[in-house]
Each structure stands twice: as structure tokens, then as C-alpha cells.
Amino acid sequence: MAKKNLCNKCSGLCCRYFALPIETPEDKEDYDDIRWYLCHKDTTVFMEDGDWYVNIKNKCRHLSEKDYKCQIYDKRPKICRSYTTKDCDLAEGEYDYELHFTSDKQMEEYIKIKFHNNVKEKKKATKKRAGKKK
Secondary structure: OOHHHHHHHOOOHHHOEEEEEEOOOOOHHHHHHHHHHHOOOOEEEEEEOOEEEEEEEOOOOOEOOOOOOEOOHHHOOHHHHHOOOOOOOOOOOOOOOOEEEOOHHHHHHHHHHHHHHHHHHHHHHHHHHHHHHO
16 A cells, blocks of 8 residues: 555544653663553553553644644654654554553553562572571
């Protein structure tokens, strides 16, 4: 499908959100910070190709409600100009997220799983060390 055809059939899907890279979480506190993002309405977090992003659903103020066209097309920002339909939301296929969180509850569960196992291992190691000291 040609670019023009995709855009003519679209309702401005790419203009209804933005995703920004975030630092890769390294410890429990970093993951808890991400959980804070997810406490906010219309926010998701995903990891793609090893990189982390916060995705915020927030329609561009220049997207026309009537015909879904950009009202500042000739003066649109550089990031809009560089956007292609290669990964357009209308293109076939799914996003290939390695991880995708849509709520703070999901992140809370992920934190428990990711760090709870480490806590068990630490307790075992501590018990072994305490047993050797006796």
C-alpha cells in the first residue's frame, strides 16, 4: 500500500501518542519509578530491542478532529517529517515488544517476580553463612 493511501485511510493514529526513551532500569528502585509512570492515566511502558520507552497517549493539538489531517503540515516538527509509514500503526503486523506494561499492577507483579527470587537466594546464602559461623 502506498504511503499516501495509508495516510488517507488513517485517523491520525501516530499523532495520538508519543513515546520517549527512558533509562534502562537496573535495580528495584528504578522499576518502582517506572511503576510511578504507570500510575498515570493513558501511560504505558515498553522495552523494544533492549531499549526502554514510556508511551503517553496524548493527541497532538494540531490534529483535526474533522478529517484527521495535520493543521500545520507545512510547518510540522522535524520528527513528524521523518516519520514513515514503514512502521505505521495501520501497517500489518504487531509491535515486537520484549516487555509491555499497561498498568502499575503489572509492574508491581513484575517487580515481585524479578526481585523476590533474589531475596530467597540471599536468605539462603545468609542462613548458610550463619550456620558456618556457629
